[in-house]
Amino acid sequence: MTARLPALATALAASALLITPPAEAGPGCDGLDGIDIPASAMSLPTGGGHVTAVTRTPTLCQVDADLLPVDPAAPPIKMRLALPQAWNGKAMMFGGGGYDGTIPDLTAQVPFGPADRPTPLARGYAVFASDSGHQAGPVGVPSLDGSFGVNDEALRNFAAGDATKKTRDASLFLLRRAGAEPGEIYFAGGSTGGREALNVAQRWPTAFDGVIAAYPAWNNLSEILDLGHLTRILARPNAFPGPEKQALLHESVMNACDGLDGITDRVISNPDGCRFDPHALRCPRGADTGPHCLSDPQIASVMAMSAPFRWPYPIASGETGYPGFPFLSGADMRTPLLGFGTTPPANPMPDTSGYGMRFWDQWVKHFLTRDPGHDPLAVDPSAPGEWRQRISELSAIQDRNDADLGPFQRAGGKLILLHGAADELVSHWSTTDYQQRVRDILGDRATGEFLRYYVVPGANHANAGTPAFAAGWDSLTALETWTDTGRPPRNPVVTDLNHPRTRPLCEHPAWPRYVGGNPDDAASFRCQQPAA
Structure with a gap:
């Protein structure tokens, strides 16, 4: 697990951020222009990497880099890192979607995230992501370009999640060169990014402190x-x-x-x-x-x-x-x-x-x-x-289907699983199957120590179009609290981003039943367990 700062040092660092002007509060880009990233910085085989561009603004440093393949016929992994001046000492990696092929927007919210809370980058997170090891061609929908699959290394980078770990390792190398050692590292992704989220918990249980996996396509094949x-x-x-x-x-x-x-x-x-x-x-x-x-x-x-x-x-x-x-x-x-x-x-x-x-x-x-x-x-x-x-x-x-998350649990990792009950593209029944496999392996008590699974009624895939209920919940704050204090989410409430209404976010298999009162208020519902 990534190193955590002692409580006193954390408090002092937080105090410093409050009294120091933002322009001086965090590390910058100095020394990152054009540097090479050694292959030894990554735990999986690569041809090393190279910083291709550094962009400076008054509030952040953005670094673009290529991670080179072992197979010269394979495309590079294109990655991006944003390091804010007012850095909070933490890092966040975003997953992709569909067949990937583009770098996710580092200024975006987490999947099913709230509309009334800052994004991870705006909260001061160092945020990074990649295109998963190939570049989408000129197609109508970039995430529907699977042409990279003819190359074995590109296929593994995407489908097995190898690019995820390579990008994480390279980003940590760059952060350290910038004088930034994250105290905690989180991962958030939905759909393909949800599979990537579960994959990091499965394959690299100490690489991330907490994971948000939304509508995960874990059994992709x-x-x-x-x-x-x-x-x-x-x-x-x-x-x-x-x-x-x-x-x-x-x-x-x-x-x-x-x-x-x-x-x-x-x-x-x-x-x-x-x-x-x-x-x-x-x-x-x-x-x-x-x-x-x-x-x-x-x-x-x-x-x-x-x-x-x-x-x-x-x-x-x-x-x-x-x-x-x-x-x-x-x-x-x-x-x-x-x-x-x-x-x-x-x-x-x-x-x-x-x-x-x-x-x-x-x-x-x-x-x-x-x-x-x-x-x-x-x-x-x-x-x-x-x-x-x-x-x-x-x-x-x-199929990233190793449900033995015991190493992740024992390392102190926390996992929040989210899915919409009206998902048209990835079945929430599949996520329910995965969660049950975890319980079957680890038991209810151990599973409850690190995993929470919520199904949102009326929510569809990624809040696309006009769903019956466009889910918005501050899962990141819940994950931070759980990681930092050991307190899991308690009585969470999800907001409909398209309508002024809220619902209790019920831990599966419970669902919100109306018991009377204002139908737009979560307090008018109770989490109902299914009939035996």
């Missing part, structure tokens, strides 16, 4: 197989429910399940209690007769999306399936970038198909077959034929 399965189903003739039918399904589920939590407020807070049957929307004789009903092929598609997908062959990671998506529990699949998309999958893959379908397309072309002309609809995840061995090999890289 397994999810991709499910996405491929669904892509092929939605591509069948007459199987794709268009935007009007998606709206019909969403409203029907909302009407059937919204009040199960004691109040009708367009948020399904008890998703596990939702029992809507899409057959209630069946068109006469199962034929497609218009936007006011679902045909039999469309019902089959909707049912497949909400059902677990199992493959009948072993893979190296040991995973056997993916739990499906909670589309029948309030997710609004009309979110253009996520969800169903507006047109069915095809080859070539339309830009108007769902994010997950395009993710599958890139994976087939560049990870699996390494043939950019390969038809993604020609690969059947249930019976992959000649690609079965390659799928197994990739699973060992992409």
Whole structure:
């Protein structure tokens, strides 16, 4: 675990920050221009690194660097570090999203973070991140460029998380050269960044003091197989429910399940209690007769999306399936970038198909077959034929599924897990599975010492579009308090960033039940445990 300053030194440092003008309060960039980063500074193999640019402002120092690959055919890892003058003595690493390929915004908030609190950089954190070891090409959505997957080193940097540790080590080297030795180091990421967050706790348990993992795609290969399965189903003739039918399904589920939590407020807070049957929307004789009903092929598609997908062959990671998506529990699949998309999958893959379908397309072309002309609809995840061995090999890289977090727990690490119950792209059922695996290995008591898991009703993937509930919670302050004092989050409250309302943030498996009073006030709800 990173070294912690003694309490007295910490207090003195804090006092100094209060009485010293910001321009003199922290370390600067002097001596960082153009320096080399030795390969020995990183615990994983690299070709070393080099600072490519240093930018100075009155309030911070920004350093850009390239970390060079071992394979000369592999792209570099491009990383960035921002060190504020009014430094608080701590550091934060941000994870990426999708296929990465760009450096995250270092001025951003943590995933599902609050709107009324400063960002980590504004709080005085030294913040750093990387593009995970490749640079996205000129595509419509940079995070959907998987072309780097043809190179083994670039693939491991991204999928196995190697770039995360290399970036962390290089950033610590630069901070120390600047005279800044962080007392605590945190990691925050969502989606792919959530997988990276869990990966650092798994693989390098002493590298970070605390981790925020939001909607984590930890079993990436397994999810991709499910996405491929669904892509092929939605591509069948007459199987794709268009935007009007998606709206019909969403409203029907909302009407059937919204009040199960004691109040009708367009948020399904008890998703596990939702029992809507899409057959209630069946068109006469199962034929497609218009936007006011679902045909039999469309019902089959909707049912497949909400059902677990199992493959009948072993893979190296040991995973056997993916739990499906909670589309029948309030997710609004009309979110253009996520969800169903507006047109069915095809080859070539339309830009108007769902994010997950395009993710599958890139994976087939560049990870699996390494043939950019390969038809993604020609690969059947249930019976992959000649690609079965390659799928197994990739699973060992992409499924970051070691749930034995005992070393992280024993080192004093703290983990906050967050997920939206209406996530259209990464299933919260998968995160629930991961948390249960941790409990099965470590037991309830040890798990409770370092892990908290919260499911936010109505929240979708990364607050994209107009979710029923746009989650905002100051998880960073909660993590700081837990790390510094040993006090875990107590009765946390989450805010809807799009509406003036709050809800209790219930530790899974509890959910917020309305008990009376102002429906926009968290005090009017109680965390309800599921029925036995």
